[in-house]
Amino acid sequence: MIEKLKHKIDLKTKPIGSLGKLEDVALKIGSIQNTLSPEIKKPTMLIFAADHGLADEGVSPFPKEVTHQMVLNFLNGGAAISIFCKQNGLNLKVVDAGVDYDFPEETNIIHAKIDCGTKNILKSPAMSEALCLECMTKGKEIVSEEFTNGCNTIGFGEMGIGNTSSAALIMNKITGYSIEECTGPGTGHNNEGLRKKIEILKKASELYNPKNAHEILATYGGFEIAMMVGAMLQAKEHGMLLMVDGFISTSAFLVAHAINPSILDNAIFCHVSQERGHKLMHKYLNVEALVSLNMRLGEGSGAAVAFPIIKSGVTFLNEMASFEDAGVSNKS
Numbered sequence: 001m002i003e004k005l006k007h008k009i010d011l012k013t014k015p016i017g018s019l020g021k022l023e024d025v026a027l028k029i030g031s032i033q034n035t036l037s038p039e040i041k042k043p044t045m046l047i048f049a050a051d052h053g054l055a056d057e058g059v060s061p062f063p064k065e066v067t068h069q070m071v072l073n074f075l076n077g078g079a080a081i082s083i084f085c086k087q088n089g090l091n092l093k094v095v096d097a098g099v100d101y102d103f104p105e106e107t108n109i110i111h112a113k114i115d116c117g118t119k120n121i122l123k124s125p126a127m128s129e130a131l132c133l134e135c136m137t138k139g140k141e142i143v144s145e146e147f148t149n150g151c152n153t154i155g156f157g158e159m160g161i162g163n164t165s166s167a168a169l170i171m172n173k174i175t176g177y178s179i180e181e182c183t184g185p186g187t188g189h190n191n192e193g194l195r196k197k198i199e200i201l202k203k204a205s206e207l208y209n210p211k212n213a214h215e216i217l218a219t220y221g222g223f224e225i226a227m228m229v230g231a232m233l234q235a236k237e238h239g240m241l242l243m244v245d246g247f248i249s250t251s252a253f254l255v256a257h258a259i260n261p262s263i264l265d266n267a268i269f270c271h272v273s274q275e276r277g278h279k280l281m282h283k284y285l286n287v288e289a290l291v292s293l294n295m296r297l298g299e300g301s302g303a304a305v306a307f308p309i310i311k312s313g314v315t316f317l318n319e320m321a322s323f324e325d326a327g328v329s330n331k332s
Contacts, residue, residue, distance in 0.1 A: 005030040011322045011330075021290060025268065025313030032241055032266050033152070038314055040241070042151040043307065044091040045300050046142065046231060047074060047081060048224035050098035051117030052162035053126065054204070059165040059197045060186055064117070067161045068101035070299075074159070075108055080297055081157055084304035090155065095142060097135065098223030099160075112138045114223045118166075121204045125219040126166070132218035132226050139230030147238040154235050155243035155270075155307070156252065157300020158224050164275060165201055167251035169220035171277055172205055174213065174254045175284045179205055184247070184276030184296075213258035221255070228252040229259075236263040243310065245303040246273035246296065250281045257285065268310060271295060271302030 009023050010016050017023065029038045049071045055064045073079045074094050077086070085092040094109050100116040103109055114135055118126035127135075146154060160166075164186035171182040179202045185194050210216040217226050229252045235242050236256075244253050244267050256263050264285065272278055272289040274296040282289060290306045323330040 001034050002027065002031055004036060008036055008322075009317065011324070012316065012320045013323055013328050014320075019316060022309070022313045022316060025290070025310055026317040028268060029241055029310075029314055030317065032239060037318055040153045040311060040314055042091060042146075042149065043089065043153040043155070044093060044146050044151045045081065045085050045155040045157060045304060046146075047092070047094045047157040047159060047300055048097045048139075048228050048231075049094060049159040050114075050163075050223035050227075051100040052160055052166060052222050053118050053120035054122065054165050054200070055162035056120055057122060057200050058193075059200055060161045061193055062161050064100060064161050067159055068099050068103075070159050071096070071099060071103075071109070074299075079299060080301045081299040081304055084301055088304060088307045090304055090307060091151075095224075095227065097138075097227040110142060112142065112227065114138070118222055121169070121220060122200070122207070125208065126221055127218050127223070127226070129214065129218045132214065132221065135223050135226035136230030136233070139227035139232075140234035142227075143231045143234040143238070143240075147235075147240060151240070153241045153243065154231075155245065155300050155303040156228050156232065156249045157245050157303065158228065158248045158298060160222050160224050163222050163224065163248050165197065166220050166222045166225055167248045168201055168277060169205055170216055170225070170251045170254060171281060172201075173210060173216045173220065174258055175280070177277070177280055177284075181280060182277040186275070213255045217255050225252045225255075229255045232256040232263060233260055236260060236266050240266065242267040243303040243307065244269050245300045246271065246298055247275040247278045247281070248298055249300070249303075250278060254281065254285070270306035273302065
């Protein structure tokens with residue numbers, strides 16, 4: 001199928017390779033769907049939200065309350081991810097994976113709370129392996145429901161004060177990069193705040209010696225990251241296209257990739273974040289992002305902004321004329 005797709009792409013009315021990354025996108029999606037005429041169906045953005053016990057140590061300049069406040073902002077349509085999903089035709093769904101707040105039952109949210117935030121990693125692992133497995137299973141169920149409802153393209157975003165710290169620790173243990181290389185300012189630390197954050201994460205890294213991806217996830221992850229790992233793995237099982245966002249989402253992907261390396265075949269890395277470490281994640285995975293817009297917001301915002309580019313890759317493959325169709329002479 002790959003050779004047939006390349007042939008179809010090369011015969012469009014353009015110089016070979018002249019659509020650049022759009023040609024890579026078309027080849028990727030056609031390969032995932034095993035067709036010369038791929039479709040994007042019911043594209044959905046899943047935002048997983050949870051709180052982190054390590055936030056009590058000051059790893060973020062924002063208080064934990066911002067997690068649930070931003071979730072409500074998502075639901076009320078006021079956040080960046082809300083407006084970008086609306087603009088670009090993405091179905092936005094928010095998952096309460098473990099926010100330290102009781103959302104009313106009637107709230108338009110996927111109620112999947114495992115607990116009211118993880119434990120403080122300086123005092124114990126973030127969660128038990130049993131809770132981690134429960135998170136992953138719930139993530140798989142959520143994606144399976146989307147697939148059953150006709151979705152074949154899914155993006156992954158997150159919200160959780162302190163989750164760049166979890167992401168940095170996961171990255172450190174999986175890739176071997178140093179804590180300094182993995183750790184950035186997150187939601188906006190100044191130099192002193194970043195120095196303190198690095199000290200805390202070094203201490204947390206030295207406390208434990210997890211032996212595999214599951215143990216790393218349970219030790220350092222957030223409920224939202226663990227749920228996202230399960231969701232990503234299930235999306236791969238269903239043959240869906242995965243749109244991977246920024247630093248935290250890619251940390252989840254690192255774990256999913258360690259569990260099932262073939263998940264790379266289904267993933268498009270939508271943007272490269274300004275958060276320190278994200279470029280090194282891409283280097284470790286040997287992938288290239290679609291765009292670099294100096295963004296570092298999270299929420300799935302980079303994936304939502306890049307989605308029209310992904311659609312363009314499918315559109316040109318399906319609708320652009322070939323040399324023969326257009327009666328245009330190809331080069332001799």
